[in-house]
Amino acid sequence: MIRQITYDPPLPLTMYRELAAHLGQLEGVTTELLPQTSDRFDYSASQIMGIRVQVPQGLPPRAAEILEQILHYYGSFHQITL
Known part of the structure; x- marks a missing residue:
């Protein structure tokens, strides 16, 4: 099963990396960080x-x-199951 997850409020890049590291310790679980799709750069928004x-x-x-x-x-x- 593939789950696409977004946090509200959004997490900073470092916290997404930490989350991926923790989930990756579970046998067989893999993660992929999804880059921001906005065309406009915002310093206050997560990457x-x-x-x-x-x-x-x-x-x-x-x-x-x-x-x-x-x-x-x-x-x-929020989660979407793919």
């Missing part, structure tokens, strides 16, 4: 639009629980 998380089928229940805990640790988010 990252969101993160794409690929979760393997058959992820053990405990690992799935940890994944959710990590995602919620960083705040409120």
Whole structure:
């Protein structure tokens, strides 16, 4: 399953990198940072639009629980399942 996640309010680049590092410690979980698509540069906006998380089928229940805990640790988010 692939989940595309954006946080509200947006996270800075360093926090998205930290999130990706934490999720990457779960066996089989891969991440991709999604660059900002706006044509206008804004110093107060994040350079990252969101993160794409690929979760393997058959992820053990405990690992799935940890994944959710990590995602919620960083705040409120919106998700699209691809």
